[in-house]
Amino acid sequence: MKKSAKVPIVSIIGWSGSGKTTLLEKLIPELAGRGCRVATVKHYSHGFDMDREGKDTWRHRKAGAACTVLSSAGQLALVRDMDHDASLDEIRDRFIHDADIILSEGFKRDSAPKIEVFREALGEEPLCRTIDDVMAVMSDVPLGVGCICLGLDEVGKLADLIEENFLKT
Amino acid sequence: MKKSAKVPIVSIIGWSGSGKTTLLEKLIPELAGRGCRVATVKHYSHGFDMDREGKDTWRHRKAGAACTVLSSAGQLALVRDMDHDASLDEIRDRFIHDADIILSEGFKRDSAPKIEVFREALGEEPLCRTIDDVMAVMSDVPLGVGCICLGLDEVGKLADLIEENFLKT
Numbered sequence: 001m002k003k004s005a006k007v008p009i010v011s012i013i014g015w016s017g018s019g020k021t022t023l024l025e026k027l028i029p030e031l032a033g034r035g036c037r038v039a040t041v042k043h044y045s046h047g048f049d050m051d052r053e054g055k056d057t058w059r060h061r062k063a064g065a066a067c068t069v070l071s072s073a074g075q076l077a078l079v080r081d082m083d084h085d086a087s088l089d090e091i092r093d094r095f096i097h098d099a100d101i102i103l104s105e106g107f108k109r110d111s112a113p114k115i116e117v118f119r120e121a122l123g124e125e126p127l128c129r130t131i132d133d134v135m136a137v138m139s140d141v142p143l144g145v146g147c148i149c150l151g152l153d154e155v156g157k158l159a160d161l162i163e164e165n166f167l168k169t
Numbered sequence: 170m171k172k173s174a175k176v177p178i179v180s181i182i183g184w185s186g187s188g189k190t191t192l193l194e195k196l197i198p199e200l201a202g203r204g205c206r207v208a209t210v211k212h213y214s215h216g217f218d219m220d221r222e223g224k225d226t227w228r229h230r231k232a233g234a235a236c237t238v239l240s241s242a243g244q245l246a247l248v249r250d251m252d253h254d255a256s257l258d259e260i261r262d263r264f265i266h267d268a269d270i271i272l273s274e275g276f277k278r279d280s281a282p283k284i285e286v287f288r289e290a291l292g293e294e295p296l297c298r299t300i301d302d303v304m305a306v307m308s309d310v311p312l313g314v315g316c317i318c319l320g321l322d323e324v325g326k327l328a329d330l331i332e333e334n335f336l337k338t
Contacts (some may be wrong), residue, residue, distance in 0.1 A: 028232035039231040039236035060209040063197035067208035
């Protein structure tokens with residue numbers, strides 16, 4: 001795997017219900033199986049509740065801790081306050097140092113290169129017609145768009161494309 | 170608040186059941202109320218399960234992501250693989266950059282300055298008799314130990330001590 005100064009970022013975009021998480025569930029093991037250490041970033045517009053009520057770390061946060069870390073030999077977790085929506089670059093630079101690639105979900109206005117997931121039944125236009133930097137569309141129907149178009153199940157070909165563009169030396 | 174190059178770390182130690190988390194639940198708002206941005210770190214010997222089954226981030230991790238970040242405008246969470254038990258210094262240097270103080274729970278073998286919570290009914294010896302760097306003991310009985318001894322409810326005095334030693338310019 002290529003060792004560049006900055007971890008490359010590829011965003012999976014698509015209308016709600018198009019299957020972004022489902023694609024990631026296939027793409028992550030495909031890349032991991034090729035020896036790639038994958039990090040993922042998911043954007044939530046309306047906040048989230050990660051911690052569980054009553055647990056010690058939940059008690060720390062509720063008492064007013066701006067940041068809480070749980071540490072064990074096999075896993076580390078962190079929950080912290082933010083005062084803005086962080087960009088993918090900021091998230092990478094502050095929190096992800098040792099991945100080969102970052103795959104993000106839900107950052108369609110960010111400047112990272114993008115893969116669109118498209119499903120005709122949703123009745124929407126492909127996002128790549130209005131959003132820049134879409135390098136490929138995974139679609140359930142052939143599309144006349146100015147970028148690579150693959151079938152929804154062609155995850156191996158998508159991994160080839162990502163490897164070729166972001167992971168090869 | 171003092172702005173030093175490294176965020177100071179104070180560990181809350183004590184036998185299981187002594188009330189470490191309960192003390193932190195009082196100490197965190199006491200320090201936060203004095204304008205201090207508090208981060209906490211909790212050590213788990215046996216791992217933990219922070220994420221919730223079925224959520225998108227849980228699906229990312231299950232698919233093989235070595236690190237997963239959730240981001241929103243008000244909060245950020247991260248869960249990642251580790252291949253070792255991180256020291257408090259490592260956790261600070263890699264993940265906590267903008268706190269005034271780090272209060273940790275459960276790192277009694279780490280070299281950070283320590284506050285012990287002691288409760289006579291547990292039938293154990295005070296840890297400060299065998300562990301170095303204990304600067305104060307919060308106890309339900311007076312103890313003949315070579316460091317400051319405060320009552321379990323004297324959280325204001327404990328905050329004074331922390332402020333004096335770690336937060337004053």
